[in-house]
Amino acid sequence: MFDLSAYIKNKNQQINLALEKILHNSRPSEPIVEAMKYSLMAGGKRIRPVLCIAATEAVGGKPQAVLPAACALEMVHTYSLIHDDLPAMDNDDLRRGKPTCHVAFDEATAILAGDALLTLAFEVLSSVQFTGKNQAASWLKVIHIISTAAGYQGMIRGQMLDMAAEGQHLTVDELKSMHTLKTGALIEASLLCGALLADARKRQMDILKTYARNIGLAFQVTDDILNVEGNPKIMGKAVGTDELREKSTYPAILGLETSRQFAKNLVDEALQVLKVFDKTADPLRALATYIIERKR
Amino acid sequence: MFDLSAYIKNKNQQINLALEKILHNSRPSEPIVEAMKYSLMAGGKRIRPVLCIAATEAVGGKPQAVLPAACALEMVHTYSLIHDDLPAMDNDDLRRGKPTCHVAFDEATAILAGDALLTLAFEVLSSVQFTGKNQAASWLKVIHIISTAAGYQGMIRGQMLDMAAEGQHLTVDELKSMHTLKTGALIEASLLCGALLADARKRQMDILKTYARNIGLAFQVTDDILNVEGNPKIMGKAVGTDELREKSTYPAILGLETSRQFAKNLVDEALQVLKVFDKTADPLRALATYIIERKR
Numbered sequence: 001m002f003d004l005s006a007y008i009k010n011k012n013q014q015i016n017l018a019l020e021k022i023l024h025n026s027r028p029s030e031p032i033v034e035a036m037k038y039s040l041m042a043g044g045k046r047i048r049p050v051l052c053i054a055a056t057e058a059v060g061g062k063p064q065a066v067l068p069a070a071c072a073l074e075m076v077h078t079y080s081l082i083h084d085d086l087p088a089m090d091n092d093d094l095r096r097g098k099p100t101c102h103v104a105f106d107e108a109t110a111i112l113a114g115d116a117l118l119t120l121a122f123e124v125l126s127s128v129q130f131t132g133k134n135q136a137a138s139w140l141k142v143i144h145i146i147s148t149a150a151g152y153q154g155m156i157r158g159q160m161l162d163m164a165a166e167g168q169h170l171t172v173d174e175l176k177s178m179h180t181l182k183t184g185a186l187i188e189a190s191l192l193c194g195a196l197l198a199d200a201r202k203r204q205m206d207i208l209k210t211y212a213r214n215i216g217l218a219f220q221v222t223d224d225i226l227n228v229e230g231n232p233k234i235m236g237k238a239v240g241t242d243e244l245r246e247k248s249t250y251p252a253i254l255g256l257e258t259s260r261q262f263a264k265n266l267v268d269e270a271l272q273v274l275k276v277f278d279k280t281a282d283p284l285r286a287l288a289t290y291i292i293e294r295k296r
Numbered sequence: 297m298f299d300l301s302a303y304i305k306n307k308n309q310q311i312n313l314a315l316e317k318i319l320h321n322s323r324p325s326e327p328i329v330e331a332m333k334y335s336l337m338a339g340g341k342r343i344r345p346v347l348c349i350a351a352t353e354a355v356g357g358k359p360q361a362v363l364p365a366a367c368a369l370e371m372v373h374t375y376s377l378i379h380d381d382l383p384a385m386d387n388d389d390l391r392r393g394k395p396t397c398h399v400a401f402d403e404a405t406a407i408l409a410g411d412a413l414l415t416l417a418f419e420v421l422s423s424v425q426f427t428g429k430n431q432a433a434s435w436l437k438v439i440h441i442i443s444t445a446a447g448y449q450g451m452i453r454g455q456m457l458d459m460a461a462e463g464q465h466l467t468v469d470e471l472k473s474m475h476t477l478k479t480g481a482l483i484e485a486s487l488l489c490g491a492l493l494a495d496a497r498k499r500q501m502d503i504l505k506t507y508a509r510n511i512g513l514a515f516q517v518t519d520d521i522l523n524v525e526g527n528p529k530i531m532g533k534a535v536g537t538d539e540l541r542e543k544s545t546y547p548a549i550l551g552l553e554t555s556r557q558f559a560k561n562l563v564d565e566a567l568q569v570l571k572v573f574d575k576t577a578d579p580l581r582a583l584a585t586y587i588i589e590r591k592r
Binding site (some may be wrong): 030031032033036079083086088089106107108109111112114116117118120122123125126128134136137138140141143144147150151152155156158159160163198218 | 326328329332375379382386399402403405407408411412415416418419421422424425430433435436437440443446460558
């Protein structure tokens with residue numbers, strides 16, 4: 001039986017060490033660096049970097065080789081959280097059990113800390129030392145995948161749609177498109193980058209894309225469910241906020257039970273496509289199940 | 297006699313065409329795309345892309361080959377303007393004679409449009425089609441130069457220092473360090489990227505770095521002078537705002553006359569180091585002079 005919790009713990013140590021190393025040499029007393037570290041090291045689940053590493057392992061790659069991509073993905077994710085939490089956007093005070101960046105610091109510092117993490121992601125991706133031929137081209141492709149996923153046709157478009165949807169009643173399909181962009185795009189990018197850096201074949205990439213789309217959506221459905229019935233102490237943030245804001249969510253449209261079944265079906269589909277992989281894909285299998293069973 | 301105004305006009309046409317092409321295929325009616333275009337095509341001077349092209353020409357390169365870098369530099373610059381103008385930062389209503397992005401749209405859209413332009417810069421830089429060997433490595437270096445210059449140890453640090461300086465009396469040295477980061481870093485990056493993509497030798501790069509540092513500072517001193525004695529109609533923005541905000545500026549510390557002389561000395565120094573270049577560096581020479589003689 002594959003021990004996912006040991007796997008995640010082990011990978012998180014690697015990722016946190018790498019993230020700390022990146023910010024280690026910077027001037028520690030400067031508020032911008034403090035704010036970046038504050039949000040980056042706030043105890044996130046590191047789902048995207050772990051997926052990136054698990055994808056590279058699934059196609060025979062080494063975790064160490066994709067660490068810069070894993071770190072960059074977490075930086076892009078953290079930047080998006082900092083900006084989404086801003087007063088002009090979702091105006092959230094609490095994140096991962098701690099005051100959000102603009103509450104702990106101030107709004108200007110939070111905007112710039114987000115900007116800085118986004119920019120640092122690309123600095124990290126372009127600083128990679130390599131020797132093999134074609135490796136530069138691979139890292140360029142990684143930068144292309146991440147920037148496209150994070151950009152105005154991906155994650156940012158999703159956030160725009162999310163804000164526009166406030167007070168609206170979305171259909172399940174509209175909700176799906178929104179989440180495919182807002183969270184799905186970067187989750188897909190995480191898997192593709194990990195696979196690409198291990199020289200995955202096209203067919204493997206296609207399978208991982210299908211896996212990513214299914215677990216990305218399942219992740220969001222579960223987030224919505226947790227916002228209804230999660231434990232705020234475990235989650236480190238308030239629950240019931242979606243209902244309060246009259247947000248369109250899966251439980252609001254489909255009901256809790258159907259939403260749970262929907263998420264389960266998505267994960268089943270993700271597990272189904274992984275069948276052609278051998279046990280190197282066990283972490284991906286366990287992660288798919290974890291995504292709907294997690295409590296935070 | 298080198299005709300700078302024809303040169304700038306010609307390069308601006310190339311740059312604007314390239315920028316329009318990049319955003320052409322996107323969904324035009326979406327507010328995020330509208331906001332990105334609004335700020336990107338608001339009639340900026342395109343100093344950074346022009347310097348990038350002029351630098352590549354100075355070392356024997358072709359403008360066409362550096363256009364993605366030129367466009368990315370303008371996107372990074374425009375993102376920084378959008379975010380600097382936000383209510384939580386400098387709270388400016390007018391930019392280039394038009395309402396700032398958050399006034400024309402709203403604050404959330406402006407934050408995301410800035411984010412999107414920053415992200416798009418890296419999408420553009422990583423989408424370059426190339427055939428030659430080592431070209432991928434060169435574009436990775438360009439991404440590294442631009443992300444480092446724009447990041448928390450460069451432009452963003454400069455903006456943090458600028459905000460911290462409000463109400464303080466800076467020394468000339470403190471002012472210099474702040475501007476070296478806030479505007480100097482990206483100007484230097486513009487020249488280095490242009491030169492690097494034309495395979496400039498190390499000595500040429502060093503000369504262009506010295507040129508960049510001098511004109512970068514001269515550019516800022518001139519900005520400060522224009523804020524005192526510029527024509528708001530020509531500049532498209534209010535003047536006298538620095539004095540109103542009690543900002544530390546070169547005219548405030550050194551007086552107008554000494555500031556003018558300081559800017560002139562910087563440009564003389566920039567022209568001096570260019571002496572080893574032949575007439576291919578004429579655009580760079582003319583640009584140095586333009587930077588202190590411009591009226592906007």
